[in-house]
Amino acid sequence: MPVHWFEKLFKHRGILWLLFIVNLLGTIYGYIWYGNQMEFTAANYPLWLLPFVPDSPTASLFFTLALLLLLFPPKRFTGVTIKGIIEALAVVTSVKYGIWAVSIIIAGGYQGDVLTWKDWMLMGSHTGMAVEALLYAGFFSYRKMLPLALIWTLFNDVVDYSYGVYPWLPFVLEDNVIGVQYFTFALTLLSVAVAWLFRERSKLRITSGKRASS
Template sequence: MSIVGMKLDKLLKRRAIIWLLLAVNIPGTIYGYIWYGNQLAYTAAHYPSWLLPFVPDSPTASLFFTLALILLLYPPKTMAGMAARALIEALAVVTSVKYGIWAVAIILAGGYQGGTIGWQDWMLISSHAGMAVEALLYARFFICRRMLPLALLWTLLNDTVDYSWGVYPWLPKALADDVPQVQTFTFLLTLISAAFAWLASAGINSRRPKLK
């Protein structure tokens, strides 16, 4: 590892930095669920209730990452706890990378096709790009690799439910006639995100620096 990489690892593993990320991600996650409020209400009124957990994709990804940071600060001691931690971390990396990139791409695609990109959209672009970046940066500190296949299966299931039942995130109006293309992009992005997660988590078992 290069000197720059070692310094970056040391910085990212500082408890103060992790707490700073929690201070950003916790309210961001809450805001994300509020953002999905209208779609959740619409889904509750028109679809079976079991579909509700599949609606708020990005805030759930942020929730997984938030939990992963907490478990990094306070790792469980039991085998069951370690297994749960690994699964949460795997879900955190795969879904944060996937929905981080997805939201940026969809907003920009809507703008490219004539939609308006306002300040809220730019806020979403920056926050979702941050989701993907932080997940990739912290993946090498996680113990998630053996659980990545399960995280991939869950995310593919989520995609299948979204586009089979029509509960995918509401798209910009400019993309209303592009749902089949968005669906294909979404499934491909899930596979790509899982591959990114696998590569980013390489080599974590032998070199996991201690928290400062």
């Protein structure tokens, strides 16, 4: 019964539309936030690196698209396949960059960076990214697409730290780039594992619920 209540609430179209709008606005704000770094990258690096700069907004974009596909589920095989890929990327990257941003802000504050209201706002919004991704993991069908999400996210990490287009760090962490790099790669692996675990747990919960009701 609690499972049914949970699913009914979070799959309600009103809730889905509300989250879609909130995430869409957050995504737009995120790309604006990265505007200076994207301009700097365009002026100093090859243009093909631009898509790898705004990591968190792109994660938010994946989740926004995943919500849209819950509202309007595709019926053809190609659409269902694309839906699975987007959902896998949505969960993995939202969990990863949600945790990453909060961790980097806290690490910067620990080393002396002065935290402002924007930092607290970012910690709140990025925590929300990770939480909502895990809440909806059970409603997504992405398990077979997790290897693709892993490959993409690791490739993004390689590009970020090979070409130096990783998100700008607080000044106090500029001498800790290697440590941040190792943390980022480890977080990718952790996020994929968590995405798989939450999906498997939801599948077992649904199966148990069906057995109990039969």
